[in-house]
Amino acid sequence: MEYQHIQWISKDPIYVNFVKHYCPHCNGLLKKVKVSRIVNSYSPEAKDFDFFTFDSYMIGNVKFIWSELHCENCNINFTVDEMKKIEKEQQK
Numbered sequence: 170m171e172y173q174h175i176q177w178i179s180k181d182p183i184y185v186n187f188v189k190h191y192c193p194h195c196n197g198l199l200k201k202v203k204v205s206r207i208v209n210s211y212s213p214e215a216k217d218f219d220f221f222t223f224d225s226y227m228i229g230n231v232k233f234i235w236s237e238l239h240c241e242n243c244n245i246n247f248t249v250d251e252m253k254k255i256e257k258e259q260q261k
Contacts, residue, residue, distance in 0.1 A: 171209045174227045176219070180234035180249040185236050190247075192240035193255050199238040204246065207232050 190199040210220050210228050220227045237246045247255070 170207050170209075170230055172230040172232040174222075174229075174231045176222065176227065176231055176233050176234055178219075180235065181253075184253070185238070185249060190238050190256070192217055192243055192245070193259070194199040194245070195240065195242045197240050197242040199240055199247065199252075202235050204237045204245065205232055206233040235255055 180260055185201055191197065207230050208214055208218050210226075210232050218231070218233055220231060237248055238252050239246050
């Protein structure tokens with residue numbers, strides 16, 4: 170599937186880039202990885218993505234790119250929101 174636009178999603182870059190994170194399963198150090206998905210603005214999954222950019226709306230196939238945290242030992246990715254929730258629970 171080809172795409173017409175690219176949209177970067179940046180959630181809490183300081184949290185992702187400057188804080189060390191550890192896997193909740195094996196305690197291994199997580200590394201930042203880029204993840205992408207091509208989403209059509211008319212598809213059912215479009216509701217989970219933001220197609221607005223500055224003063225326009227992207228129509229058609231859009232490639233969304235964002236960072237996640239990856240455990241090489243467990244081969245698991247954690248979204249920023251998932252990792253924040255896990256770390257908040259661990260602090261209790």
